[in-house]
Amino acid sequence: MNTVFKLRINVRGDLLNKGFWDSYNVWDLHGEVLVRVDDEVEDDSIEEDNITDMIHDACGFMNVEDNTNSSEGNEEPNVHATKFYKLLENDHTELYPGCTKVSKLSFVVKLLHLKCLNHWSNKSMDELLIFFKEVLPKGSFVPKSFYEAPKVLRDLGLGYTKIDACQNDCIHDYVNVQSCPKYGKSRWKSEGHKGKKVAHKVLRHFTIKPRLQRLYMAKETAKKMRWHKEENIDDDVLRHPSDSIEWKSFNERHPTFSTKLRNVRLGLASDGFQPYGNMSSNHSPKCPGNDIDVYLQPMIKELKELWDGVETYDAHLKSNFLMCVALLWTINDFLAYGNLSGWSTKGKLAFPCCHKDTQSVSLRNKLCYMGHRRFLPINHPWHRNRVLFDGKVEMGAAPCPLTGDEALMQLQDLGNVTYGEVQK
Template structure:
């Protein structure tokens, strides 16, 4: 009986999201034992789970006495969580305020109701409630949206030049009607006599700010506890079970000890790749989503879809190519703000506010995507980003294609027998040269800083930096 109740492991993590339940009656969600006779029906449970999923919560989030008052944004979340537990009487059924408002707003969307029509329906519905319950629900459309907006993920719709050379982003650029780089119009050219016609944007991108979602990870007591799991990675272990065990992670913390002093600071990785949303049978189209992964969490959680955040959708129809730097500007600005100043965040596990900062450790992509992000072209004889100008690639005599055959022997130990093999590799060649030197971050930065600025845009004449394809393969100075 003891094993059935407490299990084999003292610190076993209960997988709430996957449906596993605890035998310990002390672990309860809010409202399961505190609603004085109300029984949660399936609809209420659905909205309660929707709130938990939207906030990216794991495990417990009980409202215990707080040592420090939560900040304004965290308080808004707890108010919404309270709305998911406040019941109103609706005839013979008892529903929560959150589920009632969500269904009312869903009706507005389904039937394309105006705000005035919806408020008339809201007023009629409130009359059917008791005076006590009328005080619990919003009185107008503005109050309803204000309550429900805390649950949704905010986004920004940013206008883009049709040639990907300019963003109408920031106070000084948001009122422009034409691209200052290529002169293309911001809007579709239409009959200007139709004064009441609304201008139609030619191209735009969707940007989802990352800061609020990182703050939400600390609003759950269980998730906030896991956000410092990376400290538990053994420094003496030879096995890399998590990025925190890698040399890159350790080098970063030695380089920036002030950032590493606060274990709650967030370590991120960026990933992007293009795909055709219409499938192989559809028209040619290239859409590029940009994802951010949180590496503070343990291995079984950091790769869950709940903790991989979509930060940007770059629409096609063509791949942005090297112009992706223009489109990444909003994300880079937000990451710079998180790195430099941080943001006040409430830690529900330690019950205190702190300044949360974030760092982008690396990017993950395929080889063509690497070329777009890094600025080093992955095409041609100098495409290898490790060998760079020291490559031994050559062009085939008849096929005219670049071959990297027999470029690997230089990485073998000096006494390896393959180095003296003249038959099975490049004919009549003995490999005596050492491997090409690996540039560290400082040397690479010096090279990149010497590159000239280029003008982005698909409509402009193809630009190339002097020496491209001969002494280097740089096509731009990367935004990273």
């Protein structure tokens, strides 16, 4: 009756054992009065932390503890998988001999958590770790410095890559200082472009590859990754993305990719900050706009690598294979569509589906988009109805959307495009 607070695992157990209340029929605008029952309420803080479960949840899988390869014919996990399994063993490694409450892995995770919550500086962390080294027994697995602590999470695939960019949305890599279109080449980190003081930004790029590989490094999820090919029923019912027209059309165009059932299709969802929704946000409301293409470069580079394939260990079949990945969908609102696609979603030709055939009328300082009747069947009575619309008969046909090849031909006419603020 939505009146008791419980942990999710306990709610799941209640539903499996008892099911839903038979007479419950209030589906919206719930009228229940919320009452806390002391003997039913459970405190999350009482439950003992389980670092392994936390990592499993973060990576999106469970049941990776048994991954031995003792049977003949089973391949050894590749270097990446072996490294991951070894790190999970650290959760069962005592921080120091005789320590039963804290493991090597949980110590690092909790320490970094405290650092974030309390805004500790890197220097204070170094001094704290030195102190731990002095007071804990010899042979403890305490990191020597803060620099070593995040390495554990990076090896688990939970870290990110830092990429620097200047205020003009110009990305600089680690080795070579690239030329900024506006200020030229210089040691910009210390001096700024051409000696000018230029603020810089830090892009945190969360890599896709290790997270996808994790899905196959757990037996249960590795098996489920094959469901669309082995267990799905093709009965014209949309119950899985593999039943969609996009998925099937992609399979026809790329038969080599689709025949390998362990290949992965991705959907990319993007959204911007709402500057008026949360004024107390620490994020700057300034959006990069069309310069978002600069910050998408690391992701596009990784997607190209994934399309060619990366070696991955399948814990279900106990074998290594080449996992190829394709980006099948992009999901975003109309404003983000303009920045990501390059088609302006403002002005007289705002609608990509109508492109150059968009019908718009200027009403003072606003644009009104017309011509909707073109999309009705040719024999629909509204085509000739003057009263309900603008006093005109509409007998035009719906515009044909641009094909991919036609869009590329238009892009070729733009010539060389430079990333960043120097070009509209």
